[in-house]
Amino acid sequence: MTRQDKCSLQKVTKGSEKLLHVVLVEPEIPQNTGNIARTCAVTGSSLHLIRPLGFELSEKWVRRAGLDYWDRVSVTEYDDLESFFALHPEALERLWLATTKAPRSYAEVHYERDCWLFFGKETAGLPSTLLERFRERCVRIPMLSDVRCLNLSNSVAVLVYEALRQNGFPGLTGVGAMGGNPTP
Numbered sequence: 036m037t038r039q040d041k042c043s044l045q046k047v048t049k050g051s052e053k054l055l056h057v058v059l060v061e062p063e064i065p066q067n068t069g070n071i072a073r074t075c076a077v078t079g080s081s082l083h084l085i086r087p088l089g090f091e092l093s094e095k096w097v098r099r100a101g102l103d104y105w106d107r108v109s110v111t112e113y114d115d116l117e118s119f120f121a122l123h124p125e126a127l128e129r130l131w132l133a134t135t136k137a138p139r140s141y142a143e144v145h146y147e148r149d150c151w152l153f154f155g156k157e158t159a160g161l162p163s164t165l166l167e168r169f170r171e172r173c174v175r176i177p178m179l180s181d182v183r184c185l186n187l188s189n190s191v192a193v194l195v196y197e198a199l200r201q202n203g204f205p206g207l208t209g210v211g212a213m214g215g216n217p218t219p
Contacts, residue, residue, distance in 0.1 A: 053109065054148055054205055055080040055198055056126070057191055060116065060165075061156040063089030069102055070188035076107040078195055079206055084112045085119055089156070116165065126151040130172055133194055134160055135184050137173035144174055146198035148205075157187050 057080050062068045068090070075082045090096065092112065097105045113119040120127065130151040131144065146152075155161035166173055176185055176193055185193070199207065 053079060053081040054202060055146075055195055056083060056123075056149070056151040057081070057195065058083040058085065058119070058126075058130075058151055058153045059156075059187075059191075060085045060153060060161055061087055061089070062154075062187070063157050064187070065090035065096070067157065067186065067188045068092075071191045072102060072108045072110065073104055074188070074192050074195055075109075076104040078199060080195060081109040081111070083119065083123075083151075084110065085116055086112060086114050088112075116162075123151070125149075130169060131194070132161055132166060132169055132173045133175070133190055134166055134173050135175055135178075136160070136166065137175035139174060140177055141174040141194055141197055146201050148202055150198060152191070152194050152198065154187060154191055 055078065057071060057075055059068065059071065059082070062071075062084065068084070068088075072082055074080070084092070092110075113122070129147050129149060130153055131141075131146065132153045133141070134155065153161060153165070174194075176190055178185060184190075199205070
């Protein structure tokens with residue numbers, strides 16, 4: 036079954052309904068997951084991790100990795116994809132699968148509010164059974180054909196920010212400190 040992460044650094048309740056859900060299927064590299072968690076923290080997206088993980092997700096790991104934003108991320112772990120879909124059947128209607136095998140660009144689709152963005156493990160991508168089941172929901176990031184692929188954490192950032200852009204960056208600050216009137 037499913038369990039919440041054991042880090043007990045728990046959940047952001049601000050605007051409890053998340054605009055985006057990032058789903059990592061069997062992530063292997065802890066640094067990528069840390070970078071993705073930071074992207075989720077700054078965008079208010081939730082992070083869903085499908086086991087097995089290539090690392091231990093514990094309070095000790097979070098402290099050692101210096102993830103000072105971890106308490107700002109809603110993280111849930113699942114034993115497998117079946118457990119995930121059993122708990123989130125709504126994801127079946129609003130999912131997008133990132134894969135280098137997809138027939139269309141991520142920029143050609145409309146990302147609904149509350150959509151679910153799926154990414155596979157670094158060495159193999161998403162399971163072929165999942166890709167075939169949701170063939171029409173597969174998207175890719177355009178890149179040169181003779182290069183293997185973009186880093187997982189970069190890929191997540193590209194799709195998350197495209198989905199947010201299409202929805203008007205809800206709840207995010209669009210202007211920094213330099214956004215006011217310049218001083219002569």
